[in-house]
Amino acid sequence: MPRFHHALLLQARLDLNLTQEQAAAAVGVDVRTYRRYESGAVNDVDGGFSVRHPTRRKMIQRLAAEFGLAEADLLVDDSQAPPPPAEPLPAAPEAREAEATEWRTHFAHALQHARHFVGRGEVLSFLSDWAMAPRPVERTVALVALGGAGKTAVAERVVSGLGEGSRTGGTFVWSFYEAPRVEGFFARALRYFTRGDEAAPGERLERLQEVLGGGPPHLLVLDGLEVVQSDGGDGRARGEFLDPSLRRLLSSLTRGLGAARVLMTSRLPLADLEAWEGSGLRTIALAPLSEDEGVELLRLWGLNGGGGALRELFVSTGGHALSVSMMGSYVGSFLGGDVRRFEEVPLAEAARDDLLARRLQAVLSAYARALPERERDVLARLCVLGGGVDEDALETIAQAGGALAGSLAGMSRAELRRTLARLERLGLVFVAREGQALYSTHPFLRDYFKSLLGVAPELIHALERERLAARLDTRVHEPPRDGARLDAYEALLLHTLRAGLPLEAYSLYARSLGGFNHLGLRLGDMSRGARLMSTFALEGDPRRLPESLPEAIRGELAYDWGLYAGALGELAFAVRCYETYVALAERTGDAVALITGLRTLGYTERLRGRLTSARELLGRSLAVALEREDRAHAARGAALLGLVLHDLGEVAASDEHFERARELGGPPVARRALWQAEHELALGRREPAREATRHNLEQCQRLGWGGHVAHCHAVLGLLAVEDHLLEEGREHLVYAHAWSRASNEVEMLLRCHELAARLSFAEGKWAEAEREAEEGLSLAAACGFGLFRSRLACLVARSVLAREPRGGVDAALAALEATGGEDAWGRAKALELAAKALEATGQQERARELRRELRPPVRAAT
Template identity: 50%
Template sequence: MRPGRPQDEDRSRAEPGKTGYDGARTVLRFNHELLARVRTELNLTQEAAAAAVGVDVRTYRRYESGAVNEAAEGFVVRNASRRRLLVQLSRELGISESELVVAAAPAQEVPTRAGWRPCHAHTLPRARHFVGREEALALLREPSRRVIAVVAIGGAGKTALVERFVAALGEGPHAGGLFVWSFYDDTRVEAFFAAATKYFAAAEVPAGERPQALQEALASGPPHVLVLDGLEVLQGSGLDDSTYGRIADGSLRRLLMSAARGLGAARVIVTTRFEPTDLQAWDGAGLTTLRLGGLSPAEGSALLERWGLAASASLRPLVDRVGGHALSVAMLGSYAGTFLDGDGERAQAIALEPAARDDVQARRLLAVLAAYARALAPEERDLVARLALFPAGADVELLARLAAAGGAVAGALAGLEAGQLGPIVARLERLGLVARAAPRRYTAHPFVAEYFRSLLDAPPAAIHEVERAHLVARLDVHRPGPHADERLDTYEALLVHTLRAGRVGEAASIYFRSLGGFSHLGLQLGAMSRGARIVREFAEAGDPSRMTTALEPGRRARLVYDWGLYAGALGDLAQASRCYRINGSLAREAGNLEALTTSLRALAYTERLAGALTEALQLCETAAEVAIRAEAPGDAARALALQARVLHDLGRVDAAEACFDRTRALGDRPFARRSFWAAEHALGLGRLATARAEIEGNLAGLHELGWAGHRAHAETILGTLALADEEPDTDRASDHLIRAREWTTATGEIEVVLRCHALEAQICLAERRFADAERAIRGGLVLAETCGFGLFAVDFNNLALTRALAVGIRVTEAAAQALAVASSRTTYAWGLADALHLAGLAALATGAEARELLTRAEALRTTLQHPQLAATRAALARADR
């Protein structure tokens, strides 16, 4: 053990007044605020400061951001390099070490934000008139409700209810934060995380760390409120093979599941048409479902009066005729109050029963809107019809561009300028037909938009063509590989309008050429959410089996395949598998054997992560057979290498060895993942030098190709190797972990995040930092379980048992859990062997089952040629005594 390394958890801190930072009791922290202030005063950039003290800029930034202050341990100097850096910081910046490393304030003295002002990332449309709903509002105000889902059909008043709740809270300052986001206005989940994290964490957080940082900020103590309007745009409808109510984005799904479990005093309020089935396990506990019905006859009558109808006995029948549907009542009131002089009797003449739709509420509302449309001026009617083509809304400038286009595109708006359009929009807002989504942006309710789109007297494609041309003028579409988020946003908008303009082939070219497809968006930029959202645009109803037939089959297949890659990276293994199966069907239809073997291999990889090892093996075997038939030795080598890795997982180590030999016999030089699989096989058998050589021989090539995600995977293996040495080197392992997290920090790719959690936990256990180990294990386990990464779930439960044995707390419970999870996946031989061994150690204290468990562990580890077989045999000898 090197000098300065903590020996156990009770002797890992300096005693007050003692020299050094490795003693006991006093928790220290690195004074990063002082470091940042002094650097700024010296007029140094972070790059210049890093060069002055002799470290890379990323390392320097960890100090200046405070990332070196660990959650439970504070700031620990456990190696010579950290000591040297403190000396250099003191020397170069003129700060004494006693100022840089200070005693942490007790928990109750940590300063908190004095007051929180609400952040309205989107302005919720305000109902012109609002009545009733007192019980629903009272429920929204209850502080004990963790997640409230306001569920109702369209037009029932979900958004109006939540807007009224938010408005009643006022502008603060409040004890906790209030953040409002509308997915109707912006479906980009990554944009939501960027804005919400910046608000709640009061800091700029790298993209890949935002979901976790947001959870931590929400759980920090203050009674925060997060409002998410329009969740249904990200949920499955239950049609076209989609799962009813399932949230498509994994990071958002995990956030809401964590909120249902409990994030401090934080509350989340969502509005949606579909019940959030991902949260059903917490229904009645962490989840409260508020099913919003129609207005009562009294409430509906009061609303009609607010719109200017004279109080009379005729109002209640009007409310009854539309079933109390809030939007229908409001539209009736607005129409009658504006065009019928508030005469409720004349409003009764509207025919509400034409069989236009199966949905009774929608049918009646459409009848009201039809009467309304006939009464509007032509320019008002045409403006709403054009606004209806833009679900996220449009500003007056966009409407002015349409008016300037003339002809059918402009309709009755022809010749009108922005200054003339503004008052028209303002009148429509007063009438309740459009709502303000931002200071200069307006939108129409989906029901209203649906009807007015039917009145459009111009091809929608021609209108989108105007906006497409506007965006083209802002971009050089032939320049490949945009990087800046703003530029990516513009490219994405261009793609969407190009697609809606009917130029499907051009839209695909923007994705594959200008944006670079998965090879650029995914492998290099890590823009997984964006990529998944873009490819979804090419599929009807967001269903990968209904990819547009306007594209030739090869391009359709590539889009579905990329969709699978994005879904897998985002942790949605079920969607990834579905995409690969669809891609395989398309490849079979086309007779494209090389595409088929690629699809089968990707599916096998995904099923392996999910823990379906038997199916993964069968898929690998089929992929190899197809590749050999196609005379594609490279594809055959990849399939065989993955097959060998799955055989290793299954505990068939000799067969795995033979399969790797077959791969090499094809003349293949292992690279990237197939090299990683060979290295992990060697590592599992204790052949550390072989494993290290495999990985280190890949790094230069991966760097040259820009495959940062693969490099991160490689770094996690090298970190594990550093801990597997006879003298575990946690410093070197930590360096590899930092480099791996450069990718997860930027992207949040789930598999690599899980690998990083596992490596961090192993480092913490080796350094006896058990509180930090628990945090890393818990984070990894929750992620593995919610995303369905079966093998990782087994491994994290085994790590949890390892920690429990080390601290001697809740050992029996951890052993039972680890055994149960490993026994549910008996095909994962390595995970089961480790669980049996660890559970046997746990049972040694009582002796009840120790011998049986350790005997089973010995038999399995013998078959596996496990490098720790001797440890099992030693434990078994103790049990026999």
């Protein structure tokens, strides 16, 4: 049998001066798949390299075409090609650098440095020891307190305490105040921890988890997490992470990834992590400053006077660290530090509603009155624009003149810099990124100083919109793919919305950024897409999209939002989006939108395991399609309803609906064909399932439908397992996994976990099968995928029973509990497993009781 000539491929890539990532992209596969070919891992030690499978033949054709090689040269006899190397090939210089053990702190953003810092000794002592510990028990530490309590100052102090020298683990600092884009965080963190690797958006989470789990004591410092958390106003839990990828990363870090740890700051509780409190998570609530600490801080700001006067002044702030600093800065800078000259701010009247926020507002009011007009106007405009504002933006405002510029009119860049430097000395402004002239303010100050603007904030955003648009080509063109241009268009869209132009913002999303077809299906940039949708809606609620937009556009935004959310695994939120879409369709009388919305809603409810609800929704969708004599939609509805009936154990009714779908819409293709193939596979009708899926795979590949192609590979992989063609099954898994990593689509990730677990089980690797199924089960439970939770729980139980027949009772009963009451197939499998486990432990009567619960159609089919 021939072997794959991996050394020839390596030499060809080096001759072309390509990285592995670039080579993989050229061939059209994920980088892991490419690495298997270049390293020789595709060569079996005993059997060489088989090209019987069509996916391998296509891979050889692609490699030959892209690298200018002859196909015959890539397949040679054992005597001509070297076996897989026992030792790794010599590393390139960049690879050798990646193996270095020394790391230096990387500041993606500068943390605001407290000009004067007091107290927090016990917290700092714990955090310093924790940051240096080889493998701490608490992998996640969260500093939680209201804004201005000093969370960022503590985090900055901890990082500074690590020193500027090299360490055995990396330290990565990111502020969501300055950059709320989660995919930007993933890209930057991955480049740092891998020393230069790039990856598609959908691959970054997995790659980052891999490298963080590699062992070194890496530290992530994440400031301002409340920016990417829900405040509870959008129907989510208060403190729930808005981005599922970030939730999964932080959950895995809390459970344990190598020796990595993460320090976070937030105003909100960490709802997604609270289950690990005390066993992976430690939450530290920062207390107010003590009287002694407050007096010391006031003295550091240059205040003089008796201890009693300083204590009285401190008590008026409520011990709020930012309030004390602002009071100290004000008295020290404008009153010569003389407490006696301080005109009493009526702080006592602030003791209504949010006590500390009102007290701080009173301090800021006095401060604003004392600031020179130019400094106040610069600060107000900086606060309107948000974090990370460059000098160009401020200079553009100054040049605009009139009310927009205020007292900035005519200011030169040099004058702007001097003003910003003075505001920085006063503790009101800080440089947001080291080495770059990007300025920011404390989030707690922004709302107050924005109120001093003097013109409508929309006018400032409109000016910034014009400035950004001048740098971009907003005409119809191929939507961007690189991160920098995507970020630029996103910033333009955001300022367009804040300028009060939602229709123009929608046009940027749909045309310039390509909508879901580009961001979701091509780039797999689901996180960006979901965030863009949330910017359109008040409080991130799909039911609160701008009333000024036509209802059809609101419906389109709600539907796309559901697609992004569903792909990211937020099924409950996706349901809310689709319900909004259906309600709009009913209001406008758009029958096609109503049919589509009900069907997509039914599909999502099925994934959640809510089969009765799915059946009802799909029945409504099918009825409307039949009433309109829309055969194409009716065929899709009948097929999906057939799959739900299959899940419910109604096999005969399921067969009838699939036949009805064929009568309405002809031979099945795409999802219709996949739904029927899954039905046939479960019933043991493997040949028709295989033939239909192979034909479907060819059609979907020709049409470029990547998600459907991956689904076909997952089904073919399961068929290969049933036929004991395990090598073929592994090949299908590689191709299915390529899409799941590229898109980060949770449904496909779960299919890959299921296929990988089944392959390992068939190979007798039961511990590996259990681990793979457990990972999938954890993901399914976290995201609410009821059907996959049922399947994967059964796989866990099967793996445990295979290793320990008498010790699998708990796992089998847990699988039975996970199946719920509606999934007939999952329940049947769980009942059978539980009965076997009970029989193995001598509990024969209880086992017989469970067997009697099996429903006849399912029992006959299984």
